Amino acid sequence: MSLPSRLDSQQRQGAAQDAAPDERPILQVRNLNKRFGDGCAHCLPAHVEHPGNRCPRCGSVQACIDLNFDLYPGEILGVVGESGSGKSTMVRSLYFDEDATSGEMFISSCKNGESNLLAESAQQKRYIRNHVMGMVYQNPYLGLRMSYSSSGNIAEKLFAADHFHVGRIRERAAELLGRVEIPLGRMDEPPKRFSGGMQQRVQISKALANNPPLLLLDEVTTGLDLSVQARVLDLIRSLRRELKVAMVVVSHDLGVIRMLADRTMVLRQGRIIEMGLTDQILEDPQHAYTQLLVHSLL
Amino acid sequence: MTSSSMNRPSEQHPAFPKSAYNFAFLDEGSKREIRRKTLKAVAIPGYQVPFASRELPIGRGWGTGGLQLTLSLIGRADSVKVIDQGNDDSVNAVSIRKLIEETSGIATTEDAAEATVIQSRHRVPEEKLNGGQILVLQVPQPEPLRHVERKEQITRRLHAEMDYSAIWLTLYESVVKWGSITVGADYPVLVHDRYIMAPSPIPRWDNPKLHQAEHLTLLGAGREKKIYAVPPYTNVVPLQFEDYPFEIEHFVGKSCRRCGSAHTFLDEVTDGETGEILHQCSDTAFCAKTIERRESHVASIQA
Known part of the structure; x- marks a missing residue:
């Protein structure tokens, strides 16, 4: 068994912006719905709208409604929206943290992109999320085991992909932690002794452990101070440049989106209200809510 | 005879005569419950089967899981051996043996070759057990994932999805900290390529004795209410890294001061x-x- 290829992997080179228009998307999402609660006859018909998407009869909340989008290799898709708009629920559903109520999801490197991954068994989903996806949560406590060593955190991902050679695992961990500028002398320290920015970088390196072609980032810079934020954003940009990882970046911060995303989608009350090139969305918003959002920038 | 002496318990008239107990203490319903769960455990090697653990006249955590298995298994023709840390004469072993003797009247023995049921805490007998014998191990913590994951709901899901990276993580941590795997007892094993199992706190020395064994091993945790089993001729493989293999304890140059044996724990x-x-x-x-x-x-x- 050999460990995933080096960080400067060749296979995804040249996939990013110069992508041919007929290239297959790496991620396809079709009619993704997520409802918290069982729903009732009052709210299950799709045409019924409730304030805050919450059914006044049964209390079920429609967090995501009919989300459709594609993500191409090496592309960064920004997701913006106010709190409660369904951003996090969307990425958590894509990472199988939440069970989507209905919908389909295809990943091109998984079963030839023909099988709806949301309908797979729990074992299959675990395999997929360990092999072709990486997730970085807003709260590092969700993505890391805080009292185990940082290298162990990365090793955990590698164990899940059946690598059981400590020496090689440590080499790979050192390589990844070096990539995110964690001093190698501290690779065996538990992340709870690290600063917030360092924890976030350890989390990113953990998500990258198996060289996934798809990375989900949920509010990664929220709660970090500005200079640390800038370093994390730089890191994400260089990862995209060098590894050609496709990313879904969730943020409520339009600055982050402007800096990172090629395309942006705007969510409101669980629906996509606008989607397009980031510059277009930010400079020439069409939807009233997007206009409000863009103009509320300080 | 005065009325006061009549009421006082004596050798001939104990306050609660042993005949009042069912054979082997437990009532038949409880035995059936334990036997059914034992059968399920044997059918799924290494899988922890929840069972309705009964109250016993010893404290939970003192071997109630093993005792319930023993009591539900024995018949009049059986002969039982009880060991505590390899010792037949420690208080716990003696009390359990006495309870079995008094409530069932069956024979007990100290000879591992003679016994049909061997209840043990923390050791597998040195003598090789054969097909007619059942080894019952008392288990304090049946869940190998417990020290990494506190919630039962989650550990069950991890077992179902065969996600054992957390166990590997604990072994990795020990290699990073101490340079080798330092788990001395209760070394996690993979049972027949499916479930990872805590073999109860037996020393690493005893782990190979469970692999492809002729005898049936039953493990019972009374407080945690779980029964699991290693049927005969089952693969029991200790977890190991490619560059840090599993090793049993070494006693190089040491021997027993009493019998002089150099090939025992x-x-x-x-x-x-x-x-x-x-x-x-x-x-x-x-x-x-x-x-x-x-x-x-x-x-x-x-x-």
Whole structure:
């Protein structure tokens, strides 16, 4: 068994912006719905709208409604929206943290992109999320085991992909932690002794452990101070440049989106209200809510 | 006879006569429950089967899981051996043996070869067990994932999805911290390529004895209400890294001070007077048997 290829992997080179228009998307999402609660006859018909998407009869909340989008290799898709708009629920559903109520999801490197991954068994989903996806949560406590060593955190991902050679695992961990500028002398320290920015970088390196072609980032810079934020954003940009990882970046911060995303989608009350090139969305918003959002920038 | 002496319990008239108990203490319904769950455990090697753990006249955590298995298994023709850390004479072993004797009236033995049911805490007998024997191990913590994951709901899901990276993580941490895997007892094993199991706190020395064994091993945790099993001829493989293989304890150059054996699991004892560190067999019955065999051998030569 050999460990995933080096960080400067060749296979995804040249996939990013110069992508041919007929290239297959790496991620396809079709009619993704997520409802918290069982729903009732009052709210299950799709045409019924409730304030805050919450059914006044049964209390079920429609967090995501009919989300459709594609993500191409090496592309960064920004997701913006106010709190409660369904951003996090969307990425958590894509990472199988939440069970989507209905919908389909295809990943091109998984079963030839023909099988709806949301309908797979729990074992299959675990395999997929360990092999072709990486997730970085807003709260590092969700993505890391805080009292185990940082290298162990990365090793955990590698164990899940059946690598059981400590020496090689440590080499790979050192390589990844070096990539995110964690001093190698501290690779065996538990992340709870690290600063917030360092924890976030350890989390990113953990998500990258198996060289996934798809990375989900949920509010990664929220709660970090500005200079640390800038370093994390730089890191994400260089990862995209060098590894050609496709990313879904969730943020409520339009600055982050402007800096990172090629395309942006705007969510409101669980629906996509606008989607397009980031510059277009930010400079020439069409939807009233997007206009409000863009103009509320300080 | 006065009325006061009539009410006082005596040898002939105990306050609660043993005949009041069902055979082997447990009622038949409880035994059936335990046997059914045991069958399920045997059918799914290494899988922890929840069962309705009963109250016993010993405290939970003192071997109630193993005792319930033993009590539900024994019949009148059985003979039981009870071991505590390899020792037949420690308080816990004696109490459990007495309870079994008094409530069932069946024979008990110290000879591992003679016993049909062997209840043990923390050891597998040195003598190789055969197909007709059942080894019952008392388990304090049946869940190998427990120290990484506190919630039962989650550990069950991890077992179902065969996600054992957390266990590997604990082994990795020990390699990083100490340079080798330092798990001394209760070393996690993979049972027949499916479930990772806590083999109860037996020393690493005893792990290979479970692999492709002729005997049936049953593990019972009374407080945690779980039964699991290793049926005969099942693969039991200790987890190991490619560059840090599993190793049993070494006793190089050491031997038992009583029987002289160098091929058994040795306990360290300190001489009370000289402070000298000595070693002796942890399995006392095996030790005694070795001494006896040697003496009879010597006697036969002299004769």
